Amino acid sequence: MDTGQRTVIKAVLWNVIGLSMMAFIGILFTGSIAIGGTIALANTLIGFLSYLIYERVWARISWGRR
DSSP states (O other), X not given: OOOHHHHHHHHHHHHHHHHHHHHHHHHHHHSOHHHHXXXXXXXXXXXXXXXXXXXXXXXXXXXXXX
């Protein structure tokens, strides 16, 4: 089972990647760094919280483990 700290580090690293990709796509589609960045930031915050909850729930489920 992953520790809470490991889950947070994984979530942060995953969201840095996602933030970069979403910012690129947002800027590409809107032509605005401010709007593209805002979209990327909002998406990253929602994704980060969702990922943390998802991982912690699955960490408590023993199904599929040996």
